[in-house]
Amino acid sequence: MRYLQYRAYGRSMTNSREAGPNRQYDVLIAGGGPAGLGAAVTLGRSLRTVLVVDAGEQRNRPAEAAHNVLGREGTAPTDLLAAGRAEAAGYGAEIFEGTVLSAERISGGFTLSLSSGETVGACRVLLATGAVDELPAIEGLAAGWGRRVLHCPYCHGWEVRGRRIGVVATSPMAEHQALLFRQLSEHVTVFDHESVLGAQARERLTGMDVPIVDGRVDRVLTDGDRVRSVRVAGAAHEVDAVAVATRVHARGELFQTLGGRVSDHPFGTYIETDATGRTAVDGVWAAGNARDPMAMVGAAAASGVAAGAAINADLVDEAVRRAVGAEPRVEKCRVQE
Ligand SMILES: Cc1cc2nc3c(=O)[nH]c(=O)nc-3n(C[C@H](O)[C@H](O)[C@H](O)COP(=O)(O)OP(=O)(O)OC[C@H]3O[C@@H](n4cnc5c(N)ncnc54)[C@H](O)[C@@H]3O)c2cc1C
Structure with a gap:
């Protein structure tokens, strides 16, 4: 799996190690489009360890430029993503090109199998897997x-x-x-x-x-x-x-390996969530086109930011519950070494 290295902002990239089997992350983000990268910036800025795995099939890839993107109007989609990746990595997020093939629940978290053959552990999962247009x-x-x-x-x-x-x-x-x-x-x-x-x-x-x-x-x-x-x-x-008009189908395969089900809307499918992106599967959030087929780049990035903030708050809440003894002091969501 190709590891993309970037320069950190203002602090050393303490979590910029090479990926290998049984690495642990606070959050695994499947999908590195505007939604996934928006979440990675928010989580990185909250000092969360984050792995973004991106298969590189962003929905607007065929377009020459992305429009209605405030501050970056008319930027080529690839340039926009390169800037987003650099920003996320600047706050310590690790970014890999590849696919998250499946996920399995373990005590307090998940193990995830990657197309590189590696297995990683994460306490929370964000599905920023986008959607596919059916012409x-x-x-x-x-x-x-x-x-x-x-x-x-x-x-x-x-x-x-x-x-x-x-x-x-x-x-x-x-x-x-x-x-x-x-x-x-x-x-x-x-x-x-x-x-x-x-x-x-x-x-x-x-x-x-x-x-x-x-x-x-x-x-x-x-x-x-x-x-x-x-x-x-x-x-x-x-x-x-x-x-x-196309039919717009959420990429929901990974969600299905977690026991989730995509829902129908009048012109395709989507992953149902609450306003923060939380799905019906405990510990799993969704952002961007995966949960909202109408979201353009700005809205997808914003929903990633909202999901990132909600995941961080959820992890803080879990730490508090452990600290006050409301939950057992188990080592947090580690995969078997
Ligand atoms: C032709 C076209 C032109 C568009 N032009 C504009 C425009 O000008 N302005 C605008 O605002 N919006 C535009 N849009 C909409 C825009 O593409 C979406 O708003 C945006 O891409 C949604 O971002 P996202 O992060 O949710 O998904 P995406 O950008 O689609 O990113 C999802 C990423 O997740 C990856 N992925 C999926 N499954 C996995 C997995 N299991 N493991 C790892 N990675 C995975 C995909 O390969 C992809 O890279 C356009 C859409 C189309 C179809």
Whole structure:
């Protein structure tokens, strides 16, 4: 497993040892996107020992830039993560590239198996594992995904303002999506791929000068980063960008190894938590897109910070209960050496 070394802020990285079997951490964070790194900074600043394991499949990876990120507007996702990693490591968090394959509960904590073959122990686990977008099965859509095949008017709408935008309708939400893109361009066309637009939606769209093309989309023609056309029943409609809603599925495999279950929402799945990110599985939190499919970068990072703070408070509370004898003074959550 590749260990990423960074310079610490203002104090020595006392916990920057090489990872090996049976290492102990206060918190293991699965996932090093905005949510996981946000939590790692908060926990590191609370002098918690933290291991971040990241498989490197951040959701916005295909995009050139991340927008609506206050203070870092328009930064490339990779640059944003590099900065976040350096900040987290600066407070002592250890960051590894790899995957947490499974987790098992032990007395007071967890043992976790990593893709490197190592096993580590942690008192708490934060699932910042993000989500996966499931695109409709239309030829050409995946090739342009995150470049000129878009889902979010706030993420990349400004970049296609005034251009010809084709909205592929696969659910009634397409009306809403088309109207948001219509705010950015007078040249929006809806392709009613799944015949999902009712009479009212059609009236509202045509009232806003949004034409509707009926019939299934055969193909989206892309050329490098560009989108050329949407083909319906053999006829090509020229566009510069395509907008489409995806189904968003929480990466919940690790949660399942802990006995948790992902829940359904109207357009995918998510890990249910309370406001702090605490899940129904004792000692396990979730943050970012894993718990909220709508969270953009800022909201995902903020939910990581909130979960980090809640985990730290939970560990403080546990230490107090031990100190006053309310809980046995066992050595905290150690895996078997
Ligand atoms: C195409 C596209 C463009 C976007 N553009 C923007 C934008 O411009 N602005 C904006 O604010 N938002 C944007 N978003 C949304 C943004 O991607 C998310 O808000 C953000 O990535 C959520 O952060 P996260 O940390 O929850 O998850 P992610 O960033 O997806 O990070 C999760 C990480 O966890 C890792 N992981 C998963 N399972 C494991 C495991 N078992 N072990 C180890 N690691 C694991 C993954 O590989 C991944 O690296 C965009 C989304 C898409 C799809």
